[in-house]
Amino acid sequence: MSITSDYPISKTSIAELQGSSPLGGKEIVIIPNDSDSNLAVSGDYLKASSKLGLTDALAQQLEPLQDKIQKLLDNADVLFTNVNEVLDAQTKQNLKSSIAELNKTLSEFSVASKNINGLIADNKTKLSSTLTNFDKTSSNFAKMSDSLAKANLGQTVKNLEKTLASVDKLMAEMEQGKGTMGKLMKDETMYNNFSKASNELELLLQDLRLNPTRYVNVSLFGKKNKPYVAPINDTIKK
Structure with missing residues (x-):
């Protein structure tokens, strides 16, 4: 140059x-x-x-981007090809049928919604009355809760627990043979003696009824008392 x-x-x-x-x-x-x-x-x-000038630098930067765009277009082409294969005539007809059924369902839902709105409007008075009664019931329940809170149920429960504890202690002592009831339950000798005394008392009362003169000597107008005759079964039951 x-x-x-x-x-x-x-x-x-x-x-x-x-x-x-x-x-x-x-x-x-x-x-x-x-x-x-x-x-x-x-x-x-x-x-x-x-x-590099501005045009050359831009071309150099766009070259890798061009490759990416080309790959993206190739993938899009494959995607649309697959979509076209899936959306055949039968599939399109099925989609149309599904959309038609969906429209029918929405229409029926609209009718049902109107019916519900009409039912609510017709029974508005009854619903209001029911809600009013519910409010009264809630108020009464709140009053009852306050009454129960003021009834000092805690002290009552404590007293009941003490009573049950005493009963448990009494039952345990009876089970161990302590006290009169416990001894009657556990001491066989005492039970036999009690049973023997009961039989003797029964014989005594029977003999007193059959032979009162044996125990009471009463003479009316000089009449002699009949001689005492011992009972035949003068034995003690065992």
Whole structure:
């Protein structure tokens, strides 16, 4: 190349190839090295360099993006192909039938909703009365709860627990043979003696009824009492 400038260019200066404008074009820019006093002469070679212009840099950046877009388009094409295969005539008819059934269901639901609204409107008075009664019942229940709270149920429960504890203690002592009832339950000798005394008392009462003169001597108008005759069964049951 021919340089017509009188500016001193050293041999270590760089000749850089650059883009002249965003729309394209090329130019060579001399980057001088003023610290070098060894100037270049005609026929010398300068160190070369290149710098991408805006268009080249954009093209370089878009190249990998172009590959990604191409892959995305290929995948989209495969996807739509598969969708077309799935949505055959039968599938489309099934979808139409499903949509029609859904519309029918929504229509029936609308009718049912209207019926419910009419039923609520017709029974509004009864519902209001029911809610009023419920409010009264809740109020009465609240009053009853207050009454129960003031009844000192805790002390009553404590007293009941004490009574049950006493009963448990009494039953335990009876089980161990303590006290009169416990001895009657556990002491066989006492039970036999009690049974024997009961039989003797029974014989005594029977003999007193059959032979009162044996125990009471009463004479009316000088009449002699009949001699005492011992009972036949004068034995004690065992």
